[in-house]
Amino acid sequence: MATWHLTTPLRSEDVLQLRAGDVVLLSGDIYTARDAAHKRIMEQLDSGGTPPFPTEGAVVYYVGPAPAPPGRPIGSAGPTTSGRMDSYTPRMLALGVRATIGKGKRSDTVRNAMCEHGAVYLGATGGAGALLSQCVLAAEVVAYEELGPEAVRRLTVRDFPLLVINDACGGELYVTPKLDL
């Protein structure tokens, strides 16, 4: 299992070399968006608009951070369950988003779309929000402030620790449960 130091925006060659099980230490700007923000982005696209951040090579982090304590850029900021974003993800990937960060399983449709568009799904440790917040150097709301924790934020991260769960070649890290009833 390789360890990669990658910086955003991601290039095709950055993404295509990744294999399920690899470790990625990600630096640069990433964008937060979860349920309500995705819905708003889709509505914007439907009405002929553009997403509120540059999508080419972008990394989208499924997170609704806790408010920043005094003197810190962000509060606890671990991943939320990605499956809830599955219905939106193929469209985001078609716009050039090269990686999504979350936790939990993705649908077959999303896995196929990742192969089609050359994108990966990266897992962060769920419930390690305090630890992960230490890798966030800056945070700024860029859209939908009224959505509170669900607003789109630009996070500047350094060495954000991730695991490749689904790669762009159909590889998957999650195990299939041994159901013996």
Next chain:
Amino acid sequence: MRIIEASAVHAAVRQMILAANRVLGDDVYAALKSSMESETSASGREVLRQLLENADLAASGGLALCQDTGAAVFFVEMGEDVRLGGGSLQHVLNSAMAQAYEEGCLRKSMCHPLTRCNTGDNRPAIVHTELVEGDRLTIRYMAKGGGSENMSRCTMLTPAQGWQGIKEFVVRRMAEAGPNPCPPTIVGVGIGGTFDLAPARAKRALFRRLDDVHPDAEVAAMETELLDALNALGIGPMGLGGRTTCLAVKIALHPCHIASLPVAVNVQCHSARHREVIL
């Protein structure tokens, strides 16, 4: 009639919420630590190491253990010989909760179910109340995160399905949940009662310490049997494979109708944030 001032309840609840969200229970911490020693999967061990580091950091830095600081769920036992002075219970729980979530930089996660508009202050709290004998007020608080709650289920089995049916339902549910509820999990199982009571009992069971043993030896044996079955699934920490899929199973039984066998599974992630205060 004993009178407890609402201000005392407010202070106790506020403090309880802040502590629960920042300091992982010693029983859960110990369970994660001992799991790390027995975990065979390298990625599983790394996840457990991160979770312990996260707990240390949250406790020392006053940070929330998890960004999902949950729906605020309260189970209250109110003695029949006690009453609150200077405010209603519902009001004091809600206001202490809203204040703690604001002061503690805890995420406000409650929203309108259809418009999805955030209520802004984490209100309303979900409050279960029970009248009991005596003059004490027991308040239990749980920060119930959405990721694990979404994996919870309730079903109505037939009496003929019995324990085998219950076991199959719980194990199948957790296999389907896989990595989603942030394993290693703690699983509350409510067996019996009615359609509405079984999930409440399953949730209430999650307040038990991980290292306790059910006083009924038969139920204790069922808890062990289910725990072994869940860990045999091989899901492991965060679904990356390994032995540590579940830290504990807590079962609550309740008599039910002769025609019914309600069973509920309430899933709790490893970030099991709860506290209780007795006034």
